[in-house]
Amino acid sequence: MIELVNISITFGKKVVLDHLSESFKPGEIIGLVAPNGTGKSTLMSIMMNYIKPDEGQVVFKEGLQYTSPQKTAKIHEMITMMPSQHDLYNHLSGLDHLKLYHHIWSKTSLPIDEVVAALQMEDYVSQKVGGYSLGMRQRLGFAMQIVANTPIMLMDEVMNGLDPDNVSLLSTLLVKKRAEGKLIIIASHLLENLEQYANKVFFLKDGKVIYRKNYDTPDQSEALFIKFRLPLDTVVDAIFKQIIPEEPLQRVGGSRWAIAISDVGEENADRIQKALWHYYHIPVTIGPLDLLDHYALSYGE
Structure with missing residues (x-):
């Protein structure tokens, strides 16, 4: 101890x-x-x-x-x-x-x-x-x-x-x-x-x-996010102005971006996920922010 x-x-x-x-x-x-x-x-x-x-x-x-x-x-x-x-x-x-x-x-x-x-x-x-x-x-x-x-x-x-x-x-x-x-x-x-x-x-x-x-006592209420990677801000702006301009978008760090499902609702989250893949072939993951995400948010990296 x-x-x-x-x-x-x-x-x-x-x-x-x-x-x-x-x-x-x-x-x-x-x-x-x-x-x-x-x-x-x-x-x-x-x-x-x-x-x-x-x-x-x-x-x-x-x-x-x-x-x-x-x-x-x-x-x-x-x-x-x-x-x-x-x-x-x-x-x-x-x-x-x-x-x-x-x-x-x-x-x-x-x-x-x-x-x-x-x-x-x-x-x-x-x-x-x-x-x-x-x-x-x-x-x-x-x-x-x-x-x-x-x-x-x-x-x-x-x-x-x-x-x-x-x-x-x-x-x-x-x-x-x-x-x-x-x-x-x-x-x-x-x-x-x-x-x-x-x-x-x-x-x-x-x-x-x-x-x-x-990790011994997982937080069941931990927020879920739509997470994806795009390297250029201009590309991100163009995509979101065209297909989902009203949705809150958070830069996690570097090329990582996230949208809280609690902010957009499950129906809109599904729509965003399908749009990103169908129109732009951008892979999306659904889950809580991981350690790398929290590190980027905490230290500005």
Whole structure:
């Protein structure tokens, strides 16, 4: 368990976190979403006690806080942060790195061979890290944390630099770890597969949570939209002036557009969908706004 209590931090005149309070429980994967440089990594560093907040506390199970070296050591037995690319030693092998984490977190660690096999690293794990590709280094950092096997895992941009096959491999293992009762917090700006493994997603902006999604308790009242893609505003204007000039149209972001069915009614929604396909061969989907839509609306992208 992690409870964030009124966390605030400012760098210069920039407010990075503004009286943030949230609770995270075992058996959850939490997605922290925001553009780069807007507080995700800072929040994780505060949870690891790498940075002290200006205000607020991070509280772990049994009320543990970073109030003494002894309590800090006890907390760090149950929490790890995925090492970054710069934390790896080029002159050591991947296996050397895994042995290091296995030794440090010996109370909870998993057999190294088991993790290497699960992540399909047998072909290169004994090679020096200096010769690894970006994806191989990223998978090694993930493997180090899985070997440590702590109850709480923090991961910053875990899918960065991975091809689709490796994204799928790591996603499957994350779901398995969630089922084992791990609390995993993942900071990311890559949303394509976040919904596959996360229980909850939080969007951060100006130091606050501006949007949250809980996949454990779906919102049955969530609004449905007609959604389609068109790259040019002039084309969109021409189409809607001709066939459906009176309908409210919302630009979601980039080339994505949406019309709320609640605004036009189901009969008109059907008419719009058929017109877009029949006259202009524009594919349409019906559904709620997804994470990419909310990201575009939240951050103007």
